Amino acid sequence: MALLPVLKSLGAAQVCMRLLPLCMRVQEKWNSAAEGVVILDNGTLLATEAAWQRYPQMLCNLANEGKLVYPSLQWALADSAFVRQCLADGDASRRELARRAALALDAETLAKQSLLDIVSDAYSQGASDIHFRMTGSEARIAYRIHGQLRHQTARSRTSVTEAIAAALNTQSDDFHDVFDESQVTGASITLTLPDSGLPIRIRSQKSPCRDGFSVTLRLQADSTARALTLSELGFASERAKRLQHIMGQATGLLLISGPTGHGKTTTLAALNREVPATRKVVSLEDPIEIIQPRIEQKYVSTDNNPEAFAHMIRSVLREDPDVIEVSEIRDLATAKAAVTAATTGHLVVSTVHATDAVGILSRLYDLGVSSLQLSQPHLFAGLLAQRLLPKLCSSCKERVQDNRWGTVYRQSKSGCEQCNFTGSNGRIAISELIVPNEEATTFIREQKLSQWCASLAQQGWDSMACEAFMWVQRGVLDPSYAAELIPGYAQHAGAELQQEPAHV
Numbered sequence: 001m002a003l004l005p006v007l008k009s010l011g012a013a014q015v016c017m018r019l020l021p022l023c024m025r026v027q028e029k030w031n032s033a034a035e036g037v038v039i040l041d042n043g044t045l046l047a048t049e050a051a052w053q054r055y056p057q058m059l060c061n062l063a064n065e066g067k068l069v070y071p072s073l074q075w076a077l078a079d080s081a082f083v084r085q086c087l088a089d090g091d092a093s094r095r096e097l098a099r100r101a102a103l104a105l106d107a108e109t110l111a112k113q114s115l116l117d118i119v120s121d122a123y124s125q126g127a128s129d130i131h132f133r134m135t136g137s138e139a140r141i142a143y144r145i146h147g148q149l150r151h152q153t154a155r156s157r158t159s160v161t162e163a164i165a166a167a168l169n170t171q172s173d174d175f176h177d178v179f180d181e182s183q184v185t186g187a188s189i190t191l192t193l194p195d196s197g198l199p200i201r202i203r204s205q206k207s208p209c210r211d212g213f214s215v216t217l218r219l220q221a222d223s224t225a226r227a228l229t230l231s232e233l234g235f236a237s238e239r240a241k242r243l244q245h246i247m248g249q250a251t252g253l254l255l256i257s258g259p260t261g262h263g264k265t266t267t268l269a270a271l272n273r274e275v276p277a278t279r280k281v282v283s284l285e286d287p288i289e290i291i292q293p294r295i296e297q298k299y300v301s302t303d304n305n306p307e308a309f310a311h312m313i314r315s316v317l318r319e320d321p322d323v324i325e326v327s328e329i330r331d332l333a334t335a336k337a338a339v340t341a342a343t344t345g346h347l348v349v350s351t352v353h354a355t356d357a358v359g360i361l362s363r364l365y366d367l368g369v370s371s372l373q374l375s376q377p378h379l380f381a382g383l384l385a386q387r388l389l390p391k392l393c394s395s396c397k398e399r400v401q402d403n404r405w406g407t408v409y410r411q412s413k414s415g416c417e418q419c420n421f422t423g424s425n426g427r428i429a430i431s432e433l434i435v436p437n438e439e440a441t442t443f444i445r446e447q448k449l450s451q452w453c454a455s456l457a458q459q460g461w462d463s464m465a466c467e468a469f470m471w472v473q474r475g476v477l478d479p480s481y482a483a484e485l486i487p488g489y490a491q492h493a494g495a496e497l498q499q500e501p502a503h504v
C-alpha cells in the first residue's frame with residue numbers, strides 16, 4: 001500500500017458520474033466510515049487504506065468495471081474524509097444535473113405545446129398560412145384565411161421564438177442547422193393536432209428583416225386524412241375528366257402554372273389520385289409538402305447542387321417509372337431533362353411560374369429551351385393554369401349596381417357570423433386547360449404566342465377570365481377580386497358586358 005500515491009486534492013479531476021452509482025452502492029454495502037472508494041474522471045480509483053485491507057476483492061471487481069470506462073485505470077490512496085467528501089460532492093452535482101435536464105425538458109415541452117396551440121387555432125379557423133413578425137419584444141401574428149390576412153393578438157417574442165426553434169429542432173426531418181435569427185432557412189415540420197389526431201405538415205420559411213425577423217408557416221394537412229379530389233378543389237366536372245384522362249396517358253408533359261399560394265402543389269396531389277394503381281409514380285420534391293403514401297416521394301436538395309433535379313430525373317429514368325413528377329421546373333437543365341423524359345415513354349407532371357396557360361411557353365423559352373424542342377409533336381399532354389379566389393359569403397353578400405361591372409354581388413364590408421365577419425367563405429379554383437393540337441405546335445415552333453391566344457379566343461376556348469366571369473355572374477365571386485387576380489379579366493368582362501348590357 002505504501003507504494004500507492006496518496007491524493008489530498010482533486011486538482012482538475014472530477015468524480016466520474018457514470019461510475020458514481022456503482023461506488024455509492026459499494027459504499028452502502030460497507031456501511032463504515034473508515035472504508036471508502038470513488039472513481040475519478042481522470043481514470044483514478046481512489047480508496048482508503050482500510051478498504052484495501054478489508055475488501056481487496058471487491059475493490060478489484062470495482063476496478064474491472066472501471067477499466068471498461070478507463071482502460072488504463074490507476075490506483076491511489078486517500079483518507080476516508082476526503083473520499084466521503086468526493087462522493088457527497090459527486091452526488092450533489094448528479095442531482096443538480098438531473099434537475100436541470102428535467103427543467104430543460106419541461107421548457108422544451110412547453111415551447112412545443114405553445115406552437116401547437118397556435119397551429120391548432122389557425123387550422124380550426126381554416127388558415128392556410130401563419131405569419132410571425134418578430135420585432136422589438138413582440139411577436140406579431142397573422143393568419144391567412146381564404147386568401148386574406150387576419151391579425152391576431154401579439155405574443156412575447158421570446159416565447160414564440162423558443163416555440164418555433166423547439167419544433168424545428170425536434171420535429172423537422174430536413175432542418176439540420178442551429179436556429180439562427182439572422183439566417184434565411186426553410187424546413188418542414190410535422191405536428192399532430194391534439195383534438196383530431198390529424199397530422200399537419202408545415203413548411204416553415206424564416207428570414208431576417210429590418211427590425212427583427214419573420215417566419216412564415218404554410219399549413220398542409222395530410223392529404224390521406226383530408227383526401228382532396230379535383231372536384232373538391234373546385235374543378236368543373238368536364239375539366240376534371242380531361243385531367244383524369246391525361247393522368248392515364250403513357251407519355252407527354254403536363255405543366256401547371258400559377259402564383260405561389262394558389263394551390264399548385266394541392267392540385268398536383270389531387271392529380272396523383274387519378275393515376276391508376278397499375279402505374280408507378282415517382283415524385284421529386286423540394287420540399288415534400290403533402291405526404292402521399294401511394295407514390296414514391298423523393299426529397300431533392302438543391303442547396304449544394306443547382307442541377308440536382310435534372311440529375312435526379314435522369315437517375316429515376318433507370319427505375320422504371322410510368323409517371324415522373326417534379327415539384328417545379330426552375331432551370332434549363334431540369335426543363336431539358338423533363339422534356340427528354342416526356343418524349344421517351346413517360347408522363348411527366350410539373351409546375352412552372354407563369355401567369356397563364358400560354359405563358360408557360362414564354363417561361364420555357366426564357367429558361368432557354370429551344371422552340372424546336374418544344375414543338376415536338378405530342379410533347380405536351382396539357383398546359384394548366386389556376387388561381388384560388390375567395391368565395392363570397394352567401395349570407396351577407398350585397399347585390400349592387402356597379403358602373404363598371406353592371407349588376408353584381410359584392411363582398412359585405414362588415415361580414416356576418418356565418419363568415420366570421422370577413423365577407424368571404426372558402427376559396428374556389430379558377431382554371432384554364434390547353435391540350436395543344438397540331439395548330440398549337442406551329443405557334444409554339446414559330447414562337448407566335450399572341451396569335452395563339454387570339455386563335456384560342458376565336459375558337460371559344462374557356463380561359464380563366466371566362467370561368468371567372470361566369471362565377472361573377474352567378475354571384476359567387478366579387479368582380480374586383482376577379483379583376484385583381486385573373487389575367488385579362490377586365491378586358492374579357494368589358495367585352496361581354498358590352499354585348500349584353502346588364503339589366504337591373
Ligand SMILES: [Zn+2]
Nearest residue numbers: 393396416419
Ligand atoms: Zn357573411
